[in-house]
Amino acid sequence: MGKLTIKDIAREAGVSITTVSRVLNKKEEGMSQETREKVLRVMEELNYQPNKLARGLVTKRSNMLGLIVPNISNPFFPELCRGAEDEANKRQYSLIICNSDDQTQKEENYLRLLKEQQVDGILLSSKDRLSKTSKNQLQSGKIPYVLFDRGEEGNNYSGVFLDNEKGGYLAGKHLTDLGHTKIACMTGPQDIRNSQQRLLGFQQALMENSVNLLGSFILDGDFQMDTAYRVAKDFLQNNNVTAIFACNDLMACGIYRAAHEIGIQIPEQLSIIGFDDIPLVTALIPKLTTIRQGTYEMGRKAIELLINKIENNSSEEVVFEPTLIVRESTEQIRRD
Amino acid sequence: MGKLTIKDIAREAGVSITTVSRVLNKKEEGMSQETREKVLRVMEELNYQPNKLARGLVTKRSNMLGLIVPNISNPFFPELCRGAEDEANKRQYSLIICNSDDQTQKEENYLRLLKEQQVDGILLSSKDRLSKTSKNQLQSGKIPYVLFDRGEEGNNYSGVFLDNEKGGYLAGKHLTDLGHTKIACMTGPQDIRNSQQRLLGFQQALMENSVNLLGSFILDGDFQMDTAYRVAKDFLQNNNVTAIFACNDLMACGIYRAAHEIGIQIPEQLSIIGFDDIPLVTALIPKLTTIRQGTYEMGRKAIELLINKIENNSSEEVVFEPTLIVRESTEQIRRD
DNA sequence: ATGAAAGCGCTAACAC
C-alpha cells in the first residue's frame, strides 16, 4: 500500500491514465458522466493524492511561491505572512516562508534554494536594498517576483509599498493638531528609505503648522526596542519635549520604558505616537496611538500581484495609504 | 537562455549526463579529477541550478519539510518557526510553514497539501487534539511526522514537549517563596492539556507550602489577552489577592491592564507571573516575571527528531524543562 | 572512468 499513482487508479477504474489525468485536471469537456464518476469514486476509495512534483515537472509549474521576510520575530511580519498565505492558498498555491534574518547572505541562499525548488514566483521583503547577487539571481532566472515595501529602479517590476511619507505626515499633523510644539522624532536606521520618508512627511506636517523640529530633536534609532530605550532615556533626561514620534512601534515601547523610569507620565507629560500598529501595542499601558499599515492586506495584495505576474506577466505597483489610529498615548497639550 | 538542464551541462562539458549527475551528487569515487573539474567549471559559468522537482521524482525525496503552526500571530510561534527553519536549512531541507489558524479544517487541508507536495516529513503543532481525519492522513500515508507540544497515545511517534507541570510548579513555588498566600490562577481553555498541567503543577507547589488555592480563585481564561482583561477586571474588583499566575504571557498582559484600570500597583500590591516568555513581555512595565520555554531550541530539536525519523526511522520523545525568569512583576509580600 | 537506457508520476499532443 505504498503511494498510489495515476496508474493504479486507471487500472482500478478500468480506464487509461489519460482519462484519469483528465478528471484530475477537470478537463472533462468530452467525457461521459459515467466514466468521470467511476474514476472519482476510485480515487475517493483509495484516497489517492496526486504527486505534484511529477505534475510540476511536466507543466513547469510547481504551484509554490516563496516568501522571504527579513525577520519573522518582528511582530510586523507574521501579519504579512498570514495575508500572503491566505491569498496564496485561495489561489491554490503553497507558500514557502523563509526568514533571511536581515542577512544578505541568507537572502541570497534562499533565492537560490527557492529557484531550485522551482517556485513559480517570489515575494521579497527586506529592509535593505537588493544586493547585486540577489538582483542577478532574480533577473537571470527570469523568475517572477514582487517587492514588498522597498523600491527598485528599473522598469517592469511589481511591488507593494506603503506611503511612508503620508504616514509621517499623519503623525506630525496629529501632534500639531493637539497643540504640541516641542516635539522629537526617533528614526530608524539611517540608510533605510522607509524611515527617511517617515521623517520627511513628519517634518512636512510640522512645517505646515509652523512648528520647528530641531536637528537635535531627531534621534537616531534602529527600529529596535533596546536602542530606543537607551537613546530616549538619555534624551528625555536632558531635554524638554511634550511629544515624540517613534518611526516604529517597537521603538515606542522602548520610549515608554525610558519615560517610566524617569518618572514622566504618558500621555499627561509626554505624548507618544508610533508606526506600524503591530498587535502588541494594545498591551501597552496606555495603549499606543500609532500609524497603521494594513499589513495583512498588503500581504494579500502582494501575492495577488505576484500571481498576476506569473499568470499574465502583468506588472503593477500599488501603494497603500496608512491611517492614524488614535488610542491613549497622545493627548491635547496642557498649558500649565 | 531558458532554464538550463543537466543535458546542457553535459553537452557543453562534452560528457554524458550520467557524469554530470555524478558530480551533482558528489558520487565521484571513480572519476578523473579532470572531468570533474570541467563539469564543475561549466556549471559555474552557466550558473546552472538543478531542478529539485525532477530529482525528487526519482529519489522520492523532496527535501522539503512541512511545519503546521496553529497561529503565527501568537508571538510564541515565530520563535518556533525560526528554530525549525534554522535546523532544517542546516540539514539541507526547506520548510513550508503553514498556519492552521486553530481550525481543524485548515489543518486537514494543509496535511493533504503537504503530502501532495511530497514533503518528506511534517512537524505538527496545534493546541487541540489531533482530529480523526488528521490522524488518518498522517498515518495512512506513512509520512514521518513529529508532534510539537501535544501528546498522543500510541506507540512509535516522535514528539517534543515541555514539562508543563514543572513549569506550573516553578510558578507556584516562586510565589509561595515570596510569601504570597492569597493567590489566583488564570487558566487557558479547559480542554487544553498544557493548561491543565500548568495548573496541576501550580497547585502542587502551593500545597507543598500549605497554601490553599480556592476554587473560586481559579479563573477561566482562553489564552487571549482580551478575555483575560475582562475576567481579571471583574475578579480583582471583588476579591483580594496578592498574586496571580497567568497560564500564558498574553493573558498576563490583559491582567496588567485590568490591574492598572482598577488602580492596583504591580508588583507592590499584586505580583504577576506569566508563562512562555514571549519576546514582548520585556516591553511591559514592569517587566514580566515568567516561566520560559526554550521555544527556539524546541523548534530545532523537533526538526532534528523529524529528520532522524525520516533518515533512520527512529522515534524519540523529548521533554524540555521550563525555567523561571524573575523580572520585575513579582516581589516579596508586604505585610502592612 | 564513463555512458546508454530505463523509468519516476504526470500532462499533452495526436490518434482512433
Add this chain to the structure above:
DNA sequence: GTGTTAGCGCTTTCAT
C-alpha cells in the same frame, strides 16, 4: 469519448 505515446529533468542500474 477514450487511449497511445512521447517526453519533463533527473537518478540509477548495467554495460563497456
